[in-house]
Amino acid sequence: MSENNNSIYSKGLIFTVVALVVILIGTIVTVFVPMMTSAMHPKLSNMQENPYTPLQLAGRDVYQKEGCINCHSQTVRPLKADVLRYGEISQPGESAFERPFLWGSKRTGPDLARVGGVYSDEWQKAHMINPQHFFPSSNMPKYPWLAEKKLDPATVEKHAKAYGLNYKPEDITALENATELDALVAYLQQLGIYVENTHAIKADxxxxxxxxxxxxxxxxxxxxxxxxxxxxxxxxxxxxxxxxxxxxxxxxxxxxxxxxxxxxxxxxxxxxxxxxxxxxxxxxxxxxxxxxxxxxxxxxxxx
Amino acid sequence: MKEISGDSKIVMGYIYSALFWGVIGLVLGLLISAQMWSVSFNFGEYFSFGRLRTVHTNMLAYGLGITAEMGAFYYIIGRLTKRNLIFPGLAKFQLVFYNLVVLVGMISLFMGYTQSLEYAEGEWYFDLGVVVSWVLFAINVVGTILTRKEKHMYVSLWYILATIVAVAVLYIVNNLHIIAGLGKSYHLFAGLNSANVEWWYGHNAVGFLFTTPILAVFYYFLPKSTGMPIYSHRLSILSFWSLIFMYLWTGAHHLVYTPLPDWLQTLGIVFTILLIAPSWGSVVNGYLTLAPDWSKLRTAYLAKFFIAGITFYGLQTLQGPTQGLRAVSSLIHYTDWVPGHVHMGTMGWVVLTVTAAIYYITSKVYKTEIYSESIANIHFWLVLIGQIGFSITMWITGIRQGLMWKTANADGTLQYSFIETVVGNYPYWMARSAFGVIFIVGMLFFLYNFIMTIVKGKQNLSNQ
Known part of the structure; x- marks a missing residue:
């Protein structure tokens, strides 16, 4: 052990405070300082302050609840293969209203950042209920219960307020007969719609x-x-x-x-x-x- | 004497709880590994992969990991401060309270109440419970250390104190949420900041829940179980301060090639590479501790657990920084390589070190020898084979899948549809489940040995 009887290693309180300060340096530089810069608050010019309809927001909640993020990412990397497979590179401004961000970290299934509009609503619903119907060897779980669960408009409204979104009462009551499946598909169908794909491979x-x-x-x-x-x-x-x-x-x-x-x-x-x-x-x-x-x-x- | 001391009972209480959550968490891990290769292992809403994967990681992190660390910390502190816990009643209350928090947290994850932030999925009430538990824990730990009867603080106490403050800062900041209802809240930070805060937290949760606490355990129990003093005090000092300084800068390596500003990504990658040095400081310190007498690996049955453990820590802290490099990340990120990496750390470094510490603590507390060294050896080898097999199959399939995603035809189009790249994983995912079974069988040997040591210890005590 240290020879010096007055070293920091014999002063518990000072040691703890110094350790805290050391930990805070990297924290402040990489987390809090960037928060003050405009680069961390980008916006897309064509995106409104209220990017979701009530149905889409409810669908986003379902996406979170079912843990879709455990298998699906939502970020197209600036890599040729990613752009070819999924579409335009993810833009910083696209996530401006995302609480939390849902970029994900695993692609057991494909990236969904550009899935909006690729399939029909009917296809998305049928696929959600039985993915193996379309891809017999797929490992995606079936989600039949989503079609049976009705949304509760009052809950959606409460969640929307916390999210910082305000809707007209009639938009909320319009949700009355919608199911969680309708909501989830509505959410999926708007993914990526704010960015035009300039790299799509099309046959002439x-x-x-x-x-x-x-x-x-x-x-x-x-x-x-x-x-x-x-x-x-x-x-x-x-x-x-x-x-x-x-x-x-x-x-x-x-x-x-x-x-x-x-x-x-x-x-x-x-x-x-x-x-x-x-x-x-x-x-x-x-x-x-x-x-x-x-x-x-x-x-x-x-x- | 008919009973173990009050503080020892508290320590054992934490260990029992940890193992309870550990068994469930491992079985769930096996189940979700099977869900990867056969959809028929999904059983309705509550047992589908999307929910269960979160329950698996959280139960093992909060149930097994943190609870075991709390028990080990209380044990180590009792020895290094040469005094009893300052508030034993509080430690008992905290044990019951924390277990309830974990129980409520896990049930609500089954129900789909999640914040969708990796390793911080538990909803706001779970977060409040964890914070209260952590504050109670901190009061006891810091209070006992500040009133210690030993002038100097040994290395393990440094790591314990750093863990206490770092986890508090990380956990509270990332869990700042806007509450929307009983089972729902939204991140206070939006977009890029949400991502940046989450991975600052996420990476340092690994740093301060699976690195510094386990190093505290390692630095205490390696010398204790081998009778060899730590090789270099200076190296300990150097490694400690540089480790806790650099860790906090590295979170953005989880966000390589995302819309996060490039300079933040690059800064994260640079510090990730720098982090190899302090990590290996502890690895070298561990190896050289045993260098004067490597025969300890044969004669002291726990030595191989610690040396294999620190070896996996060393490999982990080389592999991790490599993964942060853009060129490597572009190939293996989003693939199964990453779970392979994580499980080398958890199943190799953490499990080997913690189970060895539990063997040591149990035999000391009950003043007896371990029930069976041969069973401990079987436990060691099964866990080792299970873990290495698990990780290697995941690395192979991760590279394979990463390449299949990229492979192009001569005309510049992609060669494989997504479903083809998934199907190619199945044989590897099946092999991973098989290695998982081997690992769990190894852990059952451990559990049996642990229980029998206590039975033997209790008989000895009542015969006295």
Missing amino acids: EAAFENATNPNLNNPEKIARGEEIYNLLCIGCHAENGKGQAEGYDLTNLTFAEALPDYTDGMIFLTIANGLEGAMPGHLKIMTKDDIWSVAAYVKTLAK
């Missing part, structure tokens, strides 16, 4: 509209297409493309009589670019050749 319509499918009648490519179909498409369009509530019947691509038949190029563009609010685009995660293979497989499903 003019270039593909009249293209012919190079993989037609190629058994190897059709088998590849079937493999991909059974992984990514089957959830919505069902087995053998027979279709169901969440996805069109693919065995009959003539559609309404007034419309022309789907050409190869149109099938390609639909798979590649998706349909806004109804079907996600796949070009970001598939080569053009694979898309042609899926298109070739889909053609074989026609009645």
